[in-house]
Amino acid sequence: MDxxxxxxxxxxxxxxxxxxxxxxxxxxxxxxxxxxxxxxxxLIEQARFPEGFLWGTATASYQVEGAWNEDGKGESIWDRxxxxxxxxxxGVTGDVACDQYHRYxxxxxxxxxxxxxxxxxxxxxxxxxxxxxGAPNMKGIDHYSRFVDALLEAGIRPWCTMxxxxxxxxxxxxxxxxxxxxxxxxxxxxxxxxxxxxxxxxVWAPFNMPxxxxxxxxxxxxxxxxxxxxSDFLKxxxxxxxxxxxxxxxxxxxxxxxxxxxxxxxxxxYPKTDSDDDRAAAARYxxxxxxxxxxxAMKGQYPKAFVGxxxxxxxxxxxxxxxxxxxxxxxxxxxxxxxxxxxxxxKEQFRSGGNFSGTEIESNSPGGRDPYTxxxxxxxxxxxxxDAGLEVWPRGIYDLVTQISxxxxxxxxxxxxxxxxYLDGPDEEQNGRIxxxxxxxxxxxxxxxxxxxxxxxxxxxxxxxxxxxxxxxWGEGYTERYGLIYNDFRNQxxxxxxxxxxxxxVAASNRLNV
Ligand code: FCB
Numbered sequence: 216m217d218x219x220x221x222x223x224x225x226x227x228x229x230x231x232x233x234x235x236x237x238x239x240x241x242x243x244x245x246x247x248x249x250x251x252x253x254x255x256x257x258l259i260e261q262a263r264f265p266e267g268f269l270w271g272t273a274t275a276s277y278q279v280e281g282a283w284n285e286d287g288k289g290e291s292i293w294d295r296x297x298x299x300x301x302x303x304x305x306g307v308t309g310d311v312a313c314d315q316y317h318r319y320x321x322x323x324x325x326x327x328x329x330x331x332x333x334x335x336x337x338x339x340x341x342x343x344x345x346x347x348x349g350a351p352n353m354k355g356i357d358h359y360s361r362f363v364d365a366l367l368e369a370g371i372r373p374w375c376t377m378x379x380x381x382x383x384x385x386x387x388x389x390x391x392x393x394x395x396x397x398x399x400x401x402x403x404x405x406x407x408x409x410x411x412x413x414x415x416x417x418v419w420a421p422f423n424m425p426x427x428x429x430x431x432x433x434x435x436x437x438x439x440x441x442x443x444x445x446s447d448f449l450k451x452x453x454x455x456x457x458x459x460x461x462x463x464x465x466x467x468x469x470x471x472x473x474x475x476x477x478x479x480x481x482x483x484x485y486p487k488t489d490s491d492d493d494r495a496a497a498a499r500y501x502x503x504x505x506x507x508x509x510x511x512a513m514k515g516q517y518p519k520a521f522v523g524x525x526x527x528x529x530x531x532x533x534x535x536x537x538x539x540x541x542x543x544x545x546x547x548x549x550x551x552x553x554x555x556x557x558x559x560x561x562k563e564q565f566r567s568g569g570n571f572s573g574t575e576i577e578s579n580s581p582g583g584r585d586p587y588t589x590x591x592x593x594x595x596x597x598x599x600x601x602d603a604g605l606e607v608w609p610r611g612i613y614d615l616v617t618q619i620s621x622x623x624x625x626x627x628x629x630x631x632x633x634x635x636x637y638l639d640g641p642d643e644e645q646n647g648r649i650x651x652x653x654x655x656x657x658x659x660x661x662x663x664x665x666x667x668x669x670x671x672x673x674x675x676x677x678x679x680x681x682x683x684x685x686x687x688x689w690g691e692g693y694t695e696r697y698g699l700i701y702n703d704f705r706n707q708x709x710x711x712x713x714x715x716x717x718x719x720x721v722a723a724s725n726r727l728n729v
Pocket of ligand 1: 275424480681688697
């Protein structure tokens with residue numbers, strides 16, 4: 216769809232869009248010409264980012280490293296999953312992925328060439344503790360030590376996610392995240408990382424997308440270990456929140472320089488209608504999907520994510536757990552990709568099951584997504600869709616950032632991931648150049664909205680584009696490309712896309728019309 220078609224289609228939908236605005240969000244009225252969700256050129260031209268703003272990209276160990284069984288690494292749940300027939304699109308694995316375990320000097324040189332100042336990466340737990348407990352595997356530590364040194368030499372801040380989904384399989388065999396013992400195992404692991412790398416890494420987050428770890432792994436069954444039990448989901452969520460608190464204390468005890476934050480998935484939730492029920496449902500979505508773990512850390516309690524009282528018993532909540540959950544974050548990190556429209560389902564009969572697709576990462580039965588939160592969350596298609604199937608809705612980042620800023624007393628914010636999947640590849644007639652204009656447009660609009668949030672007072676200090684280079688996209692295998700750099704998986708040849716070159720200029724100038 217070209218811009219004109221998009222504008223025409225979207226104008227028709229403009230009236231409908233007004234309904235979706237969450238009353239809690241600051242609402243800037245749409246002008247008649249403005250495409251809902253899109254951004255006027257003037258905003259892009261005026262956008263400025265503060266001096267010292269940290270431009271970066273994000274990656275995750277399993278998605279880029281490969282070397283799945285080298286240097287003493289143990290098996291992870293993602294190794295087990297991808298090695299099981301029928302799990303991943305195309306039957307592919309992350310055994311080699313981008314081979315970054317061996318090629319990281321080249322990738323860091325590319326990031327430097329693009330003027331990057333921050334690299335969010337994750338450490339593979341089974342490289343450090345092959346079975347999830349016990350003494351560290353020094354070959355694993357040494358690898359990340361060299362990696363961090365290379366980043367620092369390139370003038371890039373190392374930003375460490377301790378867990379981006381690759382649980383040691385041995386810990387899944389002990390019950391996985393629903394087993395509360397994992398909170399302490401995780402804290403031991405976090406302490407090992409801080410002890411060995413905390414002289415150079417100062418920015419730590421325990422989990423990438425803790426809600427997804429619990430829901431996708433234990434309720435929707437779409438990701439390993441593929442369980443479909445809502446009580447396991449709730450137990451897993453509680454263990455993850457406890458682990459967040461315990462890891463916070465372990466990291467601070469081992470490294471005086473450490474700062475501790477998060478990498479939560481978030482999507483602004485707009486009620487489907489103006490009814491009280493839908494507004495309450497949108498508030499439950501926000502509580503469950505966006506701030507569940509943030510509230511646990513900041514306040515030592517869970518937000519009102521449930522119809523009725525939180526199901527403490529099912530979660531395995533014990534007296535005194537409030538104290539363990541409490542671990543105020545030094546800064547708040549979250550992702551932005553798209554938005555959700557939420558409606559109430561509490562009056563309908565709950566039936567388990569529902570739909571799951573790799574792009575729309577919800578599982579919604581007619582009676583709600585699960586028996587406790589009782590809402591339906593959908594991704595609308597009013598804006599255009601990326602090739603990966605997510606709606607383009609730049610304004611969502613403004614709404615989300617301003618709400619978090621207001622609700623948590625203007626914390627330091629880091630955008631930990633944000634990006635779009637488009638399949639553009641090398642154009643042989645243009646010498647292999649990769650003209651991915653749609654990705655540039657996506658970033659221009661999202662970043663203009665982010666600049667607007669900053670101008671309105673949000674203390675955002677960093678933005679990490681997802682992702683540095685095309686990589687293994689979980690259940691979708693290699694069929695989605697989110698990179699600023701193209702990777703040819705046949706020979707591991709990296710080519711900077713037009714979007715990468717553009718992002719490099721943005722990083723150098725703190726403006727968007729470059
Ligand atoms: C996020 C994940 C990340 C990547 C992007 C596209 O949900 O954190 O690993 O797959 O989606």
